[in-house]
Amino acid sequence: MPELPEVETVRRGLAPMLTGRTLTTVVARRPDLRFPLPEGFARRLAGRGVLSVSRRAKFLLIQLEGGLVWLVHLGMSGRFHAHPDAAVPPADVHDHVTVTTDRGWTLVFRDPRRFGFMDLCAETDLSAHPRLARLGPEPLSAAFSPGFLAARLAGRTGPVKAAILDQATVAGMGNIYASESLFAAGVSPVRPAGTISGRRASRLVAAVKAVLTVAIESGGSTLRDHRLPSGEVGAFQDRFAVYGREGAPCPGCRCNAARSGGIRRLVQAGRATFYCVHRQG
DNA sequence: ATACGCCCCTGGTGGC
DNA sequence: TGCCACCAGGGGCGTA
Numbered sequence: 001m002p003e004l005p006e007v008e009t010v011r012r013g014l015a016p017m018l019t020g021r022t023l024t025t026v027v028a029r030r031p032d033l034r035f036p037l038p039e040g041f042a043r044r045l046a047g048r049g050v051l052s053v054s055r056r057a058k059f060l061l062i063q064l065e066g067g068l069v070w071l072v073h074l075g076m077s078g079r080f081h082a083h084p085d086a087a088v089p090p091a092d093v094h095d096h097v098t099v100t101t102d103r104g105w106t107l108v109f110r111d112p113r114r115f116g117f118m119d120l121c122a123e124t125d126l127s128a129h130p131r132l133a134r135l136g137p138e139p140l141s142a143a144f145s146p147g148f149l150a151a152r153l154a155g156r157t158g159p160v161k162a163a164i165l166d167q168a169t170v171a172g173m174g175n176i177y178a179s180e181s182l183f184a185a186g187v188s189p190v191r192p193a194g195t196i197s198g199r200r201a202s203r204l205v206a207a208v209k210a211v212l213t214v215a216i217e218s219g220g221s222t223l224r225d226h227r228l229p230s231g232e233v234g235a236f237q238d239r240f241a242v243y244g245r246e247g248a249p250c251p252g253c254r255c256n257a258a259r260s261g262g263i264r265r266l267v268q269a270g271r272a273t274f275y276c277v278h279r280q281g
Numbered sequence: 282a283t284a285c286g287c288c289c290c291t292g293g294t295g296g297c
Numbered sequence: 298t299g300c301c302a303c304c305a306g307g308g309g310c311g312t313a
Binding site for chain 3: 283284285286287288289291292293294295296297
């Protein structure tokens with residue numbers, strides 16, 4: 001599910017419920033998600049105040065009093081549901097972690113596929129955390145620039161679609177927005193990554209920023225699992241130009257299947273890619 | 282370093 | 298209705 005826009009949407013939902021609150025009780029219903037929970041997970045969280053809720057790539061970072069950071073990765077199917085304390089439903093079999101706060105909200109982490117994971121890390125060690133240390137720049141920051149992208153891709157022979165999914169290249173990029181960004185930039189997903197430079201790099205960087213920005217404003221994309229903590233769904237799935245639209249006419253050049261055009265699907269590095277063969281030459 | 286295939290896990294969908 | 302193959306937003310790991 002969650003790529004950068006979905007994680008950012010979740011962050012914005014969680015922040016007002018958690019910031020300035022104390023985590024009164026923490027229950028972990030199983031000792032592991034994708035990886036084992038850290039030693040003393042629930043005990044170390046319980047009783048802590050929350051300073052802020054931030055995001056790095058697809059990670060939620062919940063800063064706590066005492067210099068501790070709670071890292072959450074939603075994997076493919078992870079989500080948080082917020083319930084008023086007086087109306088918490090019985091736990092689903094896939095509700096793995098429940099947190100109550102000192103005022104109002106109970107947050108339930110649900111993740112059927114269990115590709116998500118959590119960890120605890122000292123604030124001072126955060127940048128060296130094994131899952132964070134090798135991430136590239138945030139795509140919505142100035143550090144993600146045409147110059148950075150071109151330098152990062154130089155010499156690489158694999159397809160650019162796979163290269164921009166690399167979290168060291170575009171931190172937080174995921175499979176939906178990779179296809180959408182390449183379409184918006186008019187860049188072929190099969191183009192060797194090392195040939196992205198100059199104006200193409202500028203177009204691709206601008207497209208990534210624009211697509212992610214609109215997706216965040218739309219609340220992300222809900223294909224199946226993504227929900228805001230309030231339970232609302234995202235809306236960006238209604239604005240996909242190419243993702244999941246195999247056979248549909250290209251919204252850019254209007255080419256269609258009857259004229260051997262239209263949106264095509266291919267598989268790169270095991271993931272589906274959608275594109276217009278005409279517009280993305 | 283890079284590239285690729287396989288794997289983790291559950292559930293929904295569509296074909297027969 | 299039942300069964301089954303296939304697919305899904307992520308990413309870690311082992312192998313050339």
